[in-house]
Amino acid sequence: MNTIVAIASATGPAGVAVIRLSGPLAPWIAEHIASLSPKPRYAHFAQFKDQTGTVLDQGLMIWFPAPHSYTGEDVLELHTHGGEVIPRQVLQACIALGARLAEPGEFTRRAFSFGKLDLAQAEAVGDLISARSVAAARGALRSLNGSFSAKVREIQDGLTGIRLQIEGGMDFPEEGLETDSLNDAQAQLALVSQKVKGLLKDAERFHTLQAGCRVVLLGAPNVGKSSLLNALARDELAIVSPIAGTTRDTVRSHLEIQGIRLELIDTAGLRDSEELVEKMGIERSWATAKTADLVLILEAPDVDKLGMEKEYAAVLTGIPTLLVWTKADLVATANRVSDGMWVSAQSGEGLEALETAILDRLGWGIHIEPGFLPRERHLSALRMAGNHMQLAMKAQQEEFFAEELRLSQIALNSVLGELVSDDLLGEIFSRFCIGK
Ligand SMILES: Nc1nc2c(ncn2[C@@H]2O[C@H](COP(=O)(O)OP(=O)(O)OP(=O)(O)O)[C@@H](O)[C@H]2O)c(=O)[nH]1
Numbered sequence: 463m464n465t466i467v468a469i470a471s472a473t474g475p476a477g478v479a480v481i482r483l484s485g486p487l488a489p490w491i492a493e494h495i496a497s498l499s500p501k502p503r504y505a506h507f508a509q510f511k512d513q514t515g516t517v518l519d520q521g522l523m524i525w526f527p528a529p530h531s532y533t534g535e536d537v538l539e540l541h542t543h544g545g546e547v548i549p550r551q552v553l554q555a556c557i558a559l560g561a562r563l564a565e566p567g568e569f570t571r572r573a574f575s576f577g578k579l580d581l582a583q584a585e586a587v588g589d590l591i592s593a594r595s596v597a598a599a600r601g602a603l604r605s606l607n608g609s610f611s612a613k614v615r616e617i618q619d620g621l622t623g624i625r626l627q628i629e630g631g632m633d634f635p636e637e638g639l640e641t642d643s644l645n646d647a648q649a650q651l652a653l654v655s656q657k658v659k660g661l662l663k664d665a666e667r668f669h670t671l672q673a674g675c676r677v678v679l680l681g682a683p684n685v686g687k688s689s690l691l692n693a694l695a696r697d698e699l700a701i702v703s704p705i706a707g708t709t710r711d712t713v714r715s716h717l718e719i720q721g722i723r724l725e726l727i728d729t730a731g732l733r734d735s736e737e738l739v740e741k742m743g744i745e746r747s748w749a750t751a752k753t754a755d756l757v758l759i760l761e762a763p764d765v766d767k768l769g770m771e772k773e774y775a776a777v778l779t780g781i782p783t784l785l786v787w788t789k790a791d792l793v794a795t796a797n798r799v800s801d802g803m804w805v806s807a808q809s810g811e812g813l814e815a816l817e818t819a820i821l822d823r824l825g826w827g828i829h830i831e832p833g834f835l836p837r838e839r840h841l842s843a844l845r846m847a848g849n850h851m852q853l854a855m856k857a858q859q860e861e862f863f864a865e866e867l868r869l870s871q872i873a874l875n876s877v878l879g880e881l882v883s884d885d886l887l888g889e890i891f892s893r894f895c896i897g898k
Pocket residue numbers: 681682683684685686687688689690701702703704705706707708709710729730731732788789790791792805806807808809
């Protein structure tokens with residue numbers, strides 16, 4: 463049987479369950495639906511009966527005839543009461559009548575095969591569901607609406623235009639002017655390649671939205687790292703004490719600042735120590751800081767180890783850092799040796815400004831508008847497309863130029879799922895939940 467059934471939406475004990483049937487419907491279901499003559503995309507009140515005619519539940523039925531449905535095929539949605547028993551019974555009745563359970567992501571995969579969505583859009587469905595921050599969800603929704611795909615298509619079109627021109631010329635070599643047309647095509651390609659670079663830059667930035675940015679707190683013992691972690695996380699996660707060397711391990715917290723997901727990590731205070739466990743903790747502090755998107759270097763007015771910022775930053779080459787003065791409540795504004803960023807975990811002073819500064823330093827200003835939400839797969843495809851364009855620009859002969867353009871196009875096509883392998887599709891859709 464080709465019919466597919468799945469419980470689509472999450473159900474709570476008091477909620478509504480949606481059972482969605484899609485695919486070529488078994489003839490009896492098709493006949494039955496025809497006899498009911500439902501109005502397309504209209505909520506009909508319905509009784510759900512099993513094969514013996516026993517009423518299992520009553521609810522709503524919505525009929526989406528092809529092609530105006532999620533998958534592009536006929537879709538029938540049954541909205542039943544939620545809970546443990548009813549949806550299972552209705553589902554079992556559908557299976558007894560010839561349906562089968564959908565595989566994870568099968569509905570979206572069908573939508574992709576029927577051309578309702580390209581692959582980047584289909585992936586956005588999964589990313590929207592698994593979004594872990596408001597900004598990531600907004601980006602995923604834009605990807606689903608095709609904003610990323612449109613940018614990729616624009617590049618593809620540019621490339622296709624150049625290929626048509628150069629490959630057309632290669633078929634009629636007697637017309638000559640080979641070098642001229644190659645130079646001309648390379649000049650055009652330079653413009654397309656700029657677009658790839660721009661898109662890749664945005665993509666790299668937006669990509670961090672899903673994974674979250676890693677922010678590490680670093681500094682001497684007692685500067686108030688754990689206190690700041692607790693204050694920003696609004697939770698007592700790490701132990702705080704006046705004893706230097708309290709924190710021995712890394713303590714992680716996930717938080718969201720203005721819709722952006724951050725992983726904030728507290729570390730062991732840095733100092734020369736001969737104590738085995740503390741030494742291991744300090745090694746861990748450095749190792750963690752070296753994987754950060756941003757390191758907050760903390761200094762406190764009551765801790766004499768000042769001016770370490772340059773020393774730390776030298777070890778963390780290439781990693782953005784931000785100097786933060788803690789315990790602002792201990793020093794009156796007029797007496798502050800530095801007019802840098804001052805915060806107090808105790809009074810709350812400067813915490814909001816610090817949050818904004820963190821986002822700024824990470825490249826997310828006040829107006830966070832992710833245009834799309836790319837996956838790692840998209841980034842590597844764009845990089846590959848860009849690399850082949852670079853090689854094409856150096857080509858001395860039209861044949862090499864054309865070949866590099868072809869390879870570049872294959873990389874771009876893979877983003878949208880044109881001519882990609884079944885293995886890749888299987889891997890992408892298997893990560894979806896059942897019902898999507
Ligand atoms: N007055 C004041 N004291 C603070 C503030 N933040 C932390 N402290 C105190 O400073 C001491 C050290 O704080 P912690 O947060 O444990 O410092 P730490 O940097 O995590 O120290 P280690 O884990 O040992 O590396 C504690 O006694 C805190 O109460 C603050 O904003 N104001």
